[in-house]
Amino acid sequence: MAKASRWPRRSILPGVLVLAVAGTWWAGERYAARDWLPWFVAQKGELVSVAVLNRRQTPQGMLQALRLTDDRGLAVDVQLRLPPPDGRLRPVLVILGGVQTGGRTSELVPDTGPFILASVDYPYAGRRRGLSVGQFLAALPAMRRAVLMTAPATMLVLDYLHTREDVDRDRIVLAGGSFGALLAPAAAAAEPRIDGLVVLFGAGDLESLIAATLDVPGPFDRPVAWIANLIVSPVEPLKYIGRVAPRPVLLVNGRGDARMPEALGRKLQEQAGNPKKAVWLDIGHATIRSTEFRAVVIDTLADWLAETGVLSAGEADSLRLRDEDRPKQPDDAEAEHARLDEISETRQVDAPHDSPPLHP
Structure with a gap:
């Protein structure tokens, strides 16, 4: 009798496992789709305190490192790059950069033009490189919290900027590049005081992005990506990019970008609302230190800023690199200029870009 009674249990076990897997998948999908x-x-x-961590003068202006703290204990480090004061109200470019550059991004921009730069460091105090698997897993909760708190951190930076007498409150643009491009749509959607959004080398569909970049054997890449996506799904760019409208959006991608696959870049562009301008460059994933970024990407940004009325034509021109400052190989300057000219000429605009001015 005892032996026969085990058969029903064995027969229902596969069904229980299937139901458990299906239930887990359903709960995970609902969580991933949640609007955060x-x-x-x-x-x-x-905002309750502003502490000056460092201040130094450079030929391009003053660099000032600040720590902003709110009444809930959130501390946000931001580095300002301030052009010489001239009594004018200045537009502001708030920057969410790469994981490693973070708040130092404002130091790496060749010329700020008329802008005050405010590069925001992610609210994460742990190590960012050289982590073992165990160290990474231990740091994962803090990393996830930093990702989720980037939008509130950006909002705190806006609070501070609105206290400055040299800031033009109607010309504040958020720019996200690389890792920051994945977080900037959520921050811009949450903060209505941002007047325009720039997404440099971004993508949508984080689960597919994780699967495309994971070094995991074929059968396991999708399950691992699905689990990893549950960690970052609150900031999924596809949820928020369309909610930035009617504020203008610039989306710049590289056709040869191995980090952000073209199909996922197009997903993000298609989801964005109008007015938007989508630009494809025949380059790879350009970092702020690269020739392509310092020349072609900045030129593209300057064009858009003038088109939307954030900058006047003269202000936009002052943002561009001068020919003598453009990075090039000393022994092959003419070839470098020709290559950059060719890249510029082959830019493809895949969305309407008749963005109305922010100001009449």
């Missing part, structure tokens, strides 16, 4: 925008907004505290 109200949560981001609810996390915003009130």
